[in-house]
Amino acid sequence: MGHTILRAEKICFSYNGEAPTLKDISFSLHAGESLGVLGPNGGGKSTLMKIIAGLLSADSGDLFFDDKNLKDYQNYPYEKFSYVPQNSELNTILPVKVSEYMEFAKSLYKNISSTEVDELLELVGILHKKDSLISKLSGGEKQRVLLARALINRPKLLLLDEPTKGLDSNGQDQLLGIIEKIKSRDKTAVMIVDHNINQIIRNCHKILCLNRTYHWHDHRDLLTKNILEDVYHCEFEHLLIHENDLQNNTENSHSDHLYCNHDHDKTPDPHNLLRRKK
């Protein structure tokens, strides 16, 4: 096992003093390891990712990058990681080409040649689209571009927020395959937020199940059906329906979804909500 790249201890966060979005969240991630973050919508997955990326500040708790407390860093250690937001966050007004976007990122670092940028684009399989507008690319291609940009500073830690969102199962497999390649090539630690339970379990060493104040974190082999039911406040059979919808990329339209009565988006206090059937 490599050294600890990232450690979180008792992270708490709430938006504008409202009910806590995250409470006492702790986990660790080692070099070359991958951590999959699962949980329902509104469960705090992306919030946690943004706290680690420095886009939000935790109310309390400690974050350690390379075993050094964040409080001991003079500036936020952006050089330690790369963050890939959801591709929907890209500005759709500017006509940016793949090569131009890579140039933006390249300009921030010294000693990175154009050949290295091309190699990265080749690695993620998008070199042939170098001169295309990003807005004209498919969802999977956009994600690959975002991934290539994130790799430009050779990060020790890669933070990916729903990288497979909007991709069909083939696109998801391809993207996760690329991430796997990067992981084994550079010993990069990867933290992925995703809704696709199967994909996460298959591709990540560790799992963090998160639903606001409730969390579970351990090796994937220790994850059980009951833990998932607890986190999602939903019976496992329903989870499979969602899973099926996600695989087919039809989450909003699948009719079976209508039979699920549980509000996955609004679970202010999970412990007061329904428990699974015995």
Next chain:
Amino acid sequence: MLFLHSLQDFLHYDFLLYAIVGTLFLSITCGLISPLLIARKNAFMGSAISHSTLLGLAIALSLFSAESSLAIFSTTLGITIICTLFLAFSTYRQKLPSDSLIGIFYTSTMALGIIIHSLFAKTKTDLLSFLFGNILLLTKEDLILSAVLLLVTLPLIIIPFKKWLFLTYDEEGAITSGVNAKFFHYLFFILLALLIVTSIKLAGTILIETLLLVPGFFALKFSKNVKQAFIMSVLFSTFFALLGIILANSYGLPSGATLAVTLFVALVLSLFLKKIYTFVRK
């Protein structure tokens, strides 16, 4: 003939020469900022800053006579920058829509400006000249200020050009790559305030919006990549702003309004021609 005569006027009369050179400087600067303003979705913010200049102007005209060009400029600029910093502070990375706050802010500052002007103005200068622009008011000092503005703005946009674009295109990606988003947010609004205050006499506090928005809108509609967008915006802005000023002089029309209409007509015509071209190609 009238048009050619008008061109000769620009060489014979100092104030017209100032107007054409001032327009050139301002249109280049506006052309450069315009695509950023639109892509950053700050069009309404530009409007708020331009309207709040009236408060600064009213206070300046209460303290100094209308002829003290530099004193009026610095006072207006100082007050506008304070208003701008407040707006920038209130809108930095806010998830809530800030348009209501901007709307309230700019109408209130404008109203306050009108009251201050009516109560305390040393000379009851026609405020309409400042609202809609009047090239007859342009002085040599204004020209120097425009040139200084251009010299300040150009490097601040061009040197960190890729950072501006990275932030605009992928804000979170840029921040987590170490780009100081807060610094650029404030810098952008201060540049905008500088630009708006400098162009008050030429285009007016209300009509400067056209010069800030139309070139960028045109460029982003027609360009095939980012570099092209900025080049097209500067060329469009410069060409049609100069044409507007020449037309205003030829036909004795108000400068700000003619400039705004010229840019607007050019935009509408180009959109119309694009439609026809697309239709014919089909």
